[in-house]
Amino acid sequence: MELKIYKDYEQLSANAANEIADLLKQKPGAVICLASGDTPKLTYQLFAEKVINENIDISNCTFIGLDEWVGIPPENEGSCQYFFRKYLFEPLQVTPGQTYLFNALSSSFEEECKKMDETILAKGGIDLMMVGIGMNGHIGFNEPGVSFDLYSHIVNLDETTVTVGQKYFNSQTALQKGITLGLRHFMESKRAIVLANSAKKAGIIKKALEDEISNHVPATIIRTHAQGVVMIDEEAASLLK
Ligand code: PGA
Numbered sequence: 001m002e003l004k005i006y007k008d009y010e011q012l013s014a015n016a017a018n019e020i021a022d023l024l025k026q027k028p029g030a031v032i033c034l035a036s037g038d039t040p041k042l043t044y045q046l047f048a049e050k051v052i053n054e055n056i057d058i059s060n061c062t063f064i065g066l067d068e069w070v071g072i073p074p075e076n077e078g079s080c081q082y083f084f085r086k087y088l089f090e091p092l093q094v095t096p097g098q099t100y101l102f103n104a105l106s107s108s109f110e111e112e113c114k115k116m117d118e119t120i121l122a123k124g125g126i127d128l129m130m131v132g133i134g135m136n137g138h139i140g141f142n143e144p145g146v147s148f149d150l151y152s153h154i155v156n157l158d159e160t161t162v163t164v165g166q167k168y169f170n171s172q173t174a175l176q177k178g179i180t181l182g183l184r185h186f187m188e189s190k191r192a193i194v195l196a197n198s199a200k201k202a203g204i205i206k207k208a209l210e211d212e213i214s215n216h217v218p219a220t221i222i223r224t225h226a227q228g229v230v231m232i233d234e235e236a237a238s239l240l241k
Pocket of ligand 1: 036037038039040132133134135138139140
């Protein structure tokens with residue numbers, strides 16, 4: 001695993017955007033799993049600008065959505081699907097056939113998970129998985145205590161996730177379950193990147209990088225990924241030894 005510390009959120013985001021763009025230049029048919037959330041917003045904006053300015057062909061790549069709030073419809077501005085449309089798919093005119101997102105309203109989440117796992121397998125696996133880190137150390141909705149061996153699955157959301165998650169919604173929203181890619185996907189992805197910025201992430205970044213590797217802090221798993229990269233700004237790095 002490699003640790004990269006950047007001066008600020010802008011530098012971090014510019015480098016994260018380059019990671020996605022460089023991969024697509026080398027491998028236009030890449031399979032990319034991206035996260036929603038506050039952390040990657042600027043990354044996606046800068047990535048979209050790069051694609052347009054540098055005329056990068058993204059018509060052959062595949063975008064996989066990391067996770068979704070179960071029961072939250074796609075038109076709700078707090079849903080991950082809404083986020084992907086707003087920050088990535090619409091600005092980049094990504095065609096629906098290139099995107100694979102969990103259906104939060106599915107009548108069978110077991111099927112939904114199976115479908116996602118089969119899609120990833122059929123496409124030859126994930127080339128790049130770029131994720132954020134939750135205040136409790138989660139990756140996607142792989143909450144503390146999760147098995148490292150799972151592919152897609154349904155979870156009961158951790159209390160921290162339910163509380164912190166309110167920031168994405170316009171009004172108080174009942175959140176109970178999530179559907180998410182598993183840490184096995186993360187470990188099997190050819191390159192895995194965790195992004196974090198701001199002082200509020202300093203405590204959990206310290207745990208992720210310095211605590212014993214265990215499912216108590218799911219993000220500790222990045223340290224066992226041979227092609228893992230943790231990209232953070234100086235504020236998020238401020239408590240590291
Ligand atoms: P954030 O979420 O980017 O909004 O901080 C990260 C996460 O919970 O994984």
